[in-house]
Amino acid sequence: MGYRKITIIGESNLCRSFMAAAILRGILKKKNISDIEVISRGLVVLFSEPVSQRAVNVLRKYDYEVEESRSSPLTEEDLLSSDLALTMTDEQAEKVRKEYGTETTCMSVGTFIDMEGNVPGIHSENAEDFEASLHGLESLMEAVAERIIGELIP
Numbered sequence: 001m002g003y004r005k006i007t008i009i010g011e012s013n014l015c016r017s018f019m020a021a022a023i024l025r026g027i028l029k030k031k032n033i034s035d036i037e038v039i040s041r042g043l044v045v046l047f048s049e050p051v052s053q054r055a056v057n058v059l060r061k062y063d064y065e066v067e068e069s070r071s072s073p074l075t076e077e078d079l080l081s082s083d084l085a086l087t088m089t090d091e092q093a094e095k096v097r098k099e100y101g102t103e104t105t106c107m108s109v110g111t112f113i114d115m116e117g118n119v120p121g122i123h124s125e126n127a128e129d130f131e132a133s134l135h136g137l138e139s140l141m142e143a144v145a146e147r148i149i150g151e152l153i154p
Contacts, residue, residue, distance in 0.1 A: 003148055005037045007082040009092060009106075013042025013071040015052045015122055016088050019059060019134060020109070024141040026064045031145065033152075039082075043092060045073035058130045079104045086144065089118040113143040 008024065010017025021040035028036055048070045056066050074096070079085055085106040087093040093108045100106075109119050119140060122133045 002152065003036050003083045005039070005082045005084075006148075007074070007078050007085045007104075008038065008040045009074055009085055009087045009096060010040065010042055011088070011092065012044055013040055013051070013073075014049070015055045016119060016133070016137075017042065018051045018069075018071075019055050020086075020088070020119070020137050020141055022059050022064045022066060023134070023137050024144060025067075027138075027141055027145045028148075029065075031149065033145075033149070036148070039072075039078070041072050041074035041078055043074055043095060045071045048072060052130075054125060054127060054130045058127070058134045061131075062134060074100075076100055076102065079106070084112075086112055088121075091118075109140055109144060113140065113147060115140070115143070 008017045008021040017040040021038050025038045028038070051069050051071060056069055059066050079100055079102040082104050085096060085104050087096060087106065087108045090108045090111065093106055093111070096106045110117055120133070120136060122129055
């Protein structure tokens with residue numbers, strides 16, 4: 001399967017999904033894959049607000065490009081224009097499938113990379129926790145990138 005657009009979906013799009021998308025973009029760029037767009041969206045975004053400044057800081061510290069730094073709600077258009085939607089949790093994937101009923105492939109990151117469990121959340125404003133989360137997300141997004149690349153090679 002070819003991927004042109006991947007949507008990473010979290011609850012509020014203020015931290016975890018935002019970081020995961022930035023990391024995946026960075027990994028794909030390092031692997032010279034420039035024709036896949038990666039965006040992040042949230043399931044519960046009543047209005048756009050700035051993402052976590054700690055998330056932005058730790059991404060920049062590790063040389064990830066930070067594009068839009070405001071939360072964005074998931075829309076039906078996002079899903080229809082995406083080839084793959086990855087959520088942070090199994091419950092979020094189920095919610096997307098139920099509420100949007102789209103034909104876009106939607107699953108949790110864990111399901112996509114054959115990992116048990118969900119992507120861990122960040123439960124404090126401690127800089128060290130954000131750094132640990134970044135490293136965990138790097139590992140997960142590396143696995144996502146490897147699967148995507150594996151599917152691109154005939």
